[in-house]
Amino acid sequence: MSRETSVSLPFLFMRMKKFEKLLLCLLTFLCFFACTEDPEDNEDSRQPAENTIIMFFPWSNNLKPCFLQNIKDFKQVLQQKGTENERYVVCIESTRGNVDIIELKKSNGAYVEDTLDSYSDPMFTTSEGITHLLDRVYPKFPSNTYSMTVGCHGTGWVPAGSFSTRSAIVGSDETPVPETRFIGGTTTESQIEISTFKEGIKNSKIKKLEMILFDNCYMANIEVAYELKDVCKHIVAYPTEVMAYGFPYQISGKYLIGGVDYENVCESFYKFYVNYERPCGTISTIKCDALDTLARFMKKVNFSLDATVHVDASSLQRMDGYDPTVFVDFEDYVYHLTDNTQWLSEFDNLMTVVIPYKRNTSTYYSALGGEISIGKFCGITTSEPSEHSLMSAYKKTSWYMATHEN
Numbered sequence: 001m002s003r004e005t006s007v008s009l010p011f012l013f014m015r016m017k018k019f020e021k022l023l024l025c026l027l028t029f030l031c032f033f034a035c036t037e038d039p040e041d042n043e044d045s046r047q048p049a050e051n052t053i054i055m056f057f058p059w060s061n062n063l064k065p066c067f068l069q070n071i072k073d074f075k076q077v078l079q080q081k082g083t084e085n086e087r088y089v090v091c092i093e094s095t096r097g098n099v100d101i102i103e104l105k106k107s108n109g110a111y112v113e114d115t116l117d118s119y120s121d122p123m124f125t126t127s128e129g130i131t132h133l134l135d136r137v138y139p140k141f142p143s144n145t146y147s148m149t150v151g152c153h154g155t156g157w158v159p160a161g162s163f164s165t166r167s168a169i170v171g172s173d174e175t176p177v178p179e180t181r182f183i184g185g186t187t188t189e190s191q192i193e194i195s196t197f198k199e200g201i202k203n204s205k206i207k208k209l210e211m212i213l214f215d216n217c218y219m220a221n222i223e224v225a226y227e228l229k230d231v232c233k234h235i236v237a238y239p240t241e242v243m244a245y246g247f248p249y250q251i252s253g254k255y256l257i258g259g260v261d262y263e264n265v266c267e268s269f270y271k272f273y274v275n276y277e278r279p280c281g282t283i284s285t286i287k288c289d290a291l292d293t294l295a296r297f298m299k300k301v302n303f304s305l306d307a308t309v310h311v312d313a314s315s316l317q318r319m320d321g322y323d324p325t326v327f328v329d330f331e332d333y334v335y336h337l338t339d340n341t342q343w344l345s346e347f348d349n350l351m352t353v354v355i356p357y358k359r360n361t362s363t364y365y366s367a368l369g370g371e372i373s374i375g376k377f378c379g380i381t382t383s384e385p386s387e388h389s390l391m392s393a394y395k396k397t398s399w400y401m402a403t404h405e406n
Helices: 002-037 064-081 127-140 194-202 222-228 249-256 262-274 288-304 330-337 341-354 389-396 398-404
Strands: 049-057 086-095 098-107 110-120 143-151 209-215 232-237 282-287 357-360 363-366 370-373
Touching: 049 064, 049 127, 064 086, 064 098, 064 110, 064 143, 064 249, 086 127, 098 127, 110 127, 127 194, 194 222, 222 232, 222 288, 222 398, 232 262, 232 288, 249 262, 262 282, 262 357, 282 288, 282 341, 288 330, 288 341, 288 398, 330 341, 389 398
Parallel strands: 049 086, 049 143, 143 209, 209 232
Antiparallel strands: 086 098, 098 110, 232 282, 282 357, 363 370
16 A cells, blocks of 8 residues: 555656646636737726717718817817816718727827727618627727717607708708708618617617717607616707707817716806807706606506597697697696696606706707797607607607506
8 A cells, every 4th residue: 555655646746747737838828819819808908997988970961070070179178178087089980881980189288089990881770880889999998987979960769761851951042041960860871760779889888878968959858868768877968959060069068078067068058059140059968767757657647647638739839840840848748738736746846857957048940940939948858749740650669658558
């Protein structure tokens, strides 16, 4: 027994040393493989920023000059207010089907544009295309949180292709109609469905945004906000059309930096547009985590109503230029829907949470209807009482299903 042990121990010792060498080689190989297998996961060795602001500009054939002005204005603001705790990135479809991912970064004392990535065929009208963009941004800009501004056209919850472009209406040579913005381009093949946009964010590595600022017409809409409530915490948007100039980054952009100051975003926007060449502008902040409570309240109201109750959209504060109207003031609609004072008090309290900040000029401008007076303004619209032909698609919205179905 003792002799066998004395012979086998050195042998086992040698075997163990060989095994250790083999294990060391294997670990070295695996480490090398892990570091080189997916370069996107290791593109940025910087520590995560507190927040990254993504400026997203999908293709629009008539707004690109405005987008470039927006970027220029924001760079000027960054020169004064930019911080090392944040990163700033532009994702722009520079030409149709070609995307540039550009970092706005400080170099030699000035903020410059550094193109980090370019690719073709972005397919932004699919959820996979939105996910792919965000997943290209994610490893290049590690961050604790992400916010996004979206500059393009918008038509609220309305399905892509439902409207011909408003901005294509130019009037006569003597009386040109000012351009407005409305999410996506002026043609169906470049328009992004809200549900598609939501799925793209949800399926990305970013998952959820701190804020989406929609620099597009009609996006402060209860149907839009409810669709996006699980992929962002706040929405800043316009209940009506907005002039083509869009969000005044040179004035209001500073309130997006270092943590969004939602009150001053709305206030500074108002001060800019009340003195604009055409003094028309509406804006609000929507708190998304309060929308489920509002939906439960509206379901209670809807289920209590007599089937014959009808609210005539033409009797409400219209917020568009369409005929018949598509977007009306949400609060005005609810006040016509029920006269139950207890419920209306509950509704008022809910609305102060859902819409913490809002501002409006005395009129708004529509490329279809000119200047229209604002008598009532709660900061968010609905389409529920509309009798427009496109309402055949309305019952498919998440908001309708949440407030009308068991």
